[in-house]
Amino acid sequence: MIPLEQLRFAQKYPFTKTAQKAIKTLNVPLNRISEDVRERARIRVERALLRKNYAPRFFGEDPELLENEILSFPLAKIIVSLLDELSAMQAFAKSVANSTLVFLRSAENTVEECISLASELGLKFDLDEEGNFLVPLTVFLSIPFNNDSLKLVNRVVENGMVFLSTDLFALFLSEKAYSIVLKSLPVKDSGFPSWIKEAVRVLSDSFKKKKRSFFKGMTHSVKPEFFPPCISELFEGISSGKNLPHIARFYLTTFLNAVGMPQEEIVKLFSHTPNYSERITRYQVKKICTLKGKGYSPPTCTKLKASGLCKENCNVKSPIQFYRNKFFGSKSNEKKSDFNEQ
Amino acid sequence: MNSETEKFLMQRIRSFYASAKIKAVPSIEAREFGIGSLGKKIVKRHLSFSSEKELNEFLRMEAPPFISYSNAYYQKPSARPMEAKGFMGADLVYEFDADDIPTPCKKEHDSWKCQSCGAEGKGSLQNCPECGAVVKVKQWFCSECLEAAKRETLKLLSILEKEFGFTGLSINFSGNAGYHVHVRSKEVHALPQRARIELLDYLTFNGFSLEEHGFGVPLSMGDSRNSAVLTCPIPSKSKGLTARFMKRLVSFIKEWDTEKLAVYGMISKRESLFLQKNKEKILEKMEEGILLPINASRPKTSQKFWKSLIEKALIEETIKLNVDRQTSVDMHRILRMPGTIHGSTGLIASVVERNELKKFNPFSQSVVFSSEPVKVFINNSPEFELKGEKFGPFNEQQAELPEYAAFYLLAKGRASLGGNGNGL
Ligand code: SF4
Ligand SMILES: [Zn+2]
Ligand SMILES: [Zn+2]
Numbered sequence: 052m053i054p055l056e057q058l059r060f061a062q063k064y065p066f067t068k069t070a071q072k073a074i075k076t077l078n079v080p081l082n083r084i085s086e087d088v089r090e091r092a093r094i095r096v097e098r099a100l101l102r103k104n105y106a107p108r109f110f111g112e113d114p115e116l117l118e119n120e121i122l123s124f125p126l127a128k129i130i131v132s133l134l135d136e137l138s139a140m141q142a143f144a145k146s147v148a149n150s151t152l153v154f155l156r157s158a159e160n161t162v163e164e165c166i167s168l169a170s171e172l173g174l175k176f177d178l179d180e181e182g183n184f185l186v187p188l189t190v191f192l193s194i195p196f197n198n199d200s201l202k203l204v205n206r207v208v209e210n211g212m213v214f215l216s217t218d219l220f221a222l223f224l225s226e227k228a229y230s231i232v233l234k235s236l237p238v239k240d241s242g243f244p245s246w247i248k249e250a251v252r253v254l255s256d257s258f259k260k261k262k263r264s265f266f267k268g269m270t271h272s273v274k275p276e277f278f279p280p281c282i283s284e285l286f287e288g289i290s291s292g293k294n295l296p297h298i299a300r301f302y303l304t305t306f307l308n309a310v311g312m313p314q315e316e317i318v319k320l321f322s323h324t325p326n327y328s329e330r331i332t333r334y335q336v337k338k339i340c341t342l343k344g345k346g347y348s349p350p351t352c353t354k355l356k357a358s359g360l361c362k363e364n365c366n367v368k369s370p371i372q373f374y375r376n377k378f379f380g381s382k383s384n385e386k387k388s389d390f391n392e393q
Numbered sequence: 394m395n396s397e398t399e400k401f402l403m404q405r406i407r408s409f410y411a412s413a414k415i416k417a418v419p420s421i422e423a424r425e426f427g428i429g430s431l432g433k434k435i436v437k438r439h440l441s442f443s444s445e446k447e448l449n450e451f452l453r454m455e456a457p458p459f460i461s462y463s464n465a466y467y468q469k470p471s472a473r474p475m476e477a478k479g480f481m482g483a484d485l486v487y488e489f490d491a492d493d494i495p496t497p498c499k500k501e502h503d504s505w506k507c508q509s510c511g512a513e514g515k516g517s518l519q520n521c522p523e524c525g526a527v528v529k530v531k532q533w534f535c536s537e538c539l540e541a542a543k544r545e546t547l548k549l550l551s552i553l554e555k556e557f558g559f560t561g562l563s564i565n566f567s568g569n570a571g572y573h574v575h576v577r578s579k580e581v582h583a584l585p586q587r588a589r590i591e592l593l594d595y596l597t598f599n600g601f602s603l604e605e606h607g608f609g610v611p612l613s614m615g616d617s618r619n620s621a622v623l624t625c626p627i628p629s630k631s632k633g634l635t636a637r638f639m640k641r642l643v644s645f646i647k648e649w650d651t652e653k654l655a656v657y658g659m660i661s662k663r664e665s666l667f668l669q670k671n672k673e674k675i676l677e678k679m680e681e682g683i684l685l686p687i688n689a690s691r692p693k694t695s696q697k698f699w700k701s702l703i704e705k706a707l708i709e710e711t712i713k714l715n716v717d718r719q720t721s722v723d724m725h726r727i728l729r730m731p732g733t734i735h736g737s738t739g740l741i742a743s744v745v746e747r748n749e750l751k752k753f754n755p756f757s758q759s760v761v762f763s764s765e766p767v768k769v770f771i772n773n774s775p776e777f778e779l780k781g782e783k784f785g786p787f788n789e790q791q792a793e794l795p796e797y798a799a800f801y802l803l804a805k806g807r808a809s810l811g812g813n814g815n816g817l
Contacts (some may be wrong), residue, residue, distance in 0.1 A: 276586065285768065364474055366476060376740060
């Protein structure tokens with residue numbers, strides 16, 4: 052029997068060691084998973100893909116509900132992995148991060164809740180008299196985050212410590228949850244039962260319909276630091292007013308459009324070039340960026356090599372892939388599923 | 394560069410390395426090296442040395458005008474391509490280049506020429522004011538330029554130490570136009586590129602938000618757009634970066650320069666004078682966390698004024714660091730090996746102790762060549778000072794200079810050997 056407190060914790064924070072231990076203890080092989088757990092897992096994934104919140108709260112004392120909820124997490128991970136889409140995995144990780152934040156902030160004592168989660172995750176931190184959490188700078192920076200409130204430039208840093216209010220510390224923990232979950236995906240396919248694949252097929256169809264292009268709608272700013280050498284050269288050339296050949300301008304524009312740079316900014320970029328005409332540039336950029344609604348596809352490395360614009364062998368198929376890898380940190384290898392493999 | 398000039402420069406470099414003993418960088422065996430020729434800073438990369446001795450032997454043999462090392466640590470630093478090297482981590486590196494800092498002396502010693510329309514003039518600019526094409530700039534770095542780079546370096550060091558809490562800092566003159574700061578402590582080696590960008594954004598105020606730092610509208614005031622009174626962080630209780638710009642804000646208000654304000658603050662002279670009279674009160678209120686309005690009946694103007702004052706006058710002008718963006722996020726860069734020659738000046742990329750940086754003068758302490766007289770023909774050169782002695786300005790003339798000054802102009806391509814100017 053797992054103590055109720057631990058079950059509760061595992062249910063709220065399914066990416067922790069406590070949750071993994073609980074799953075081991077419950078010892079349910081994949082082929083004997085109950086209908087209820089399957090359904091919960093499916094809903095988890097569906098909510099994640101729809102970018103809707105998933106943070107069920109259990110007030111009763113029924114351990115079975117909690118257990119099912121805990122078991123549904125590794126199953127959901129399998130389903131997400133089988134969708135085989137980076138954006139699906141990200142959406143899933145994001146939904147876990149969101150629910151983590153909800154649970155932390157709505158806990159009876161948020162400070163204590165944060166302390167137990169942080170300790171469980173092995174994060175180094177300190178508390179000062181004013182109730183700030185102090186996180187060592189390098190620990191703070193080891194987690195990739197997307198939230199502007201956590202941007203270092205907007206935080207107090209002193210003596211190598213980043214000062215975070217309880218609210219922000221909770222946010223920080225939720226970003227940590229995001230990276231833990233994303234890193235644990237995709238789960239290796241060790242011959243999953245056919246009912247999983249069926250669930251995946253249904254989800255995948257509806258997901259594909261909804262899915263928009265990779266970077267669209269993301270609220271990040273374009274990061275030139277992540278451009279591959281070929282694009283960097285063109286980008287810097289244009290920014291410093293070099294007169295680039297037509298094909299180079301074309302490729303650069305399609306690339307910038309694909310990574311989400313607004314058209315206006317692209318137009319501005321060209322304003323340094325000799326013989327710049329705002330009217331013509333705006334017209335051309337618009338044409339390139341809006342063909343069939345999403346613009347011309349950005350070039351592959353093969354195309355760039357053919358035009359002599361390739362600078363280095365980056366081991367990718369296209370500059371977009373290069374950018375994406377940098378942006379999200381390259382995808383590590385597949386991980387083992389949390390279920391006991393029997 | 395003519396062959397006689399080239400021969401002279403190469404000989405001098407060779408003679409330097411014949412007797413010099415260059416100190417290895419930490420973990421030399423894990424670093425990639427690259428060397429350059431007189432015209433080009435990097436012609437060969439993927440070199441590696443197992444020890445200080447091996448490095449010095451190489452320098453004696455090859456006497457390269459430039460040698461650079463990687464900020465990264467590799468299992469096999471000479472392997473190629475990049476992926477085969479086995480990346481193990483990288484130092485953090487910050488570079489300040491006088492190039493990136495707009496100093497007033499640039500008007501004196503820099504000049505530009507437009508290759509499309511032929512226009513030319515003094516100073517440093519990017520685009521031709523006549524036709525808009527990119528111009529070619531002839532740069533020069535004087536001691537004022539380098540002092541500016543040094544001031545930035547000192548500001549950076551204080552942030553790295555006091556705010557980031559970094560140890561293991563090593564500073565060196567770049568040999569030409571600026572300074573490099575290497576953070577070599579173990580804890581930074583594993584920082585991913587994203588983290589390096591975060592640090593850089595912090596130093597350059599990229600993504601900075603006043604609201605996140607505690608500026609805003611008091612919660613009890615209701616509609617935010619109509620509040621003239623703003624909240625602010627309490628100067629004496631602020632920490633870190635907030636404390637830095639609050640300190641600036643306080644001293645700015647104390648000094649209260651009406652002229653300057655008209656430029657940055659977008660307020661009328663009348664309002665500014667009104668505020669000048671009330672500055673004691675403003676400072677007092679700031680200690681209560683309140684930023685008084687400049688005009689209570691025009692809240693938007695007031696909000697705009699404070700925002701623009703802090704962001705433009707304080708942060709843009711004085712607090713934000715002009716650090717080279719690319720260097721500080723790149724984990725596979727090679728940069729000047731400390732202690733070695735910079736082939737376009739003949740100056741040494743001297744390592745400078747932290748407590749000696751303030752009074753360090755590269756134009757005397759980084760000079761290594763002798764005072765033997767050398768006859769050169771000088772195309773043109775602004776006045777410059779080396780080893781405490783003034784030279785120039787020169788224009789199309791012959792001169793006899795001490796070897797170190799001759800090397801300096803020859804390497805910069807401002808002069809040549811071979812008697813009169815015909816050999817050019
Ligand atoms: S390999 Fe591809 S991404 Fe890399 S420089 Fe060449 S074209 Fe660009
Ligand atoms: Zn011109
Ligand atoms: Zn100068």
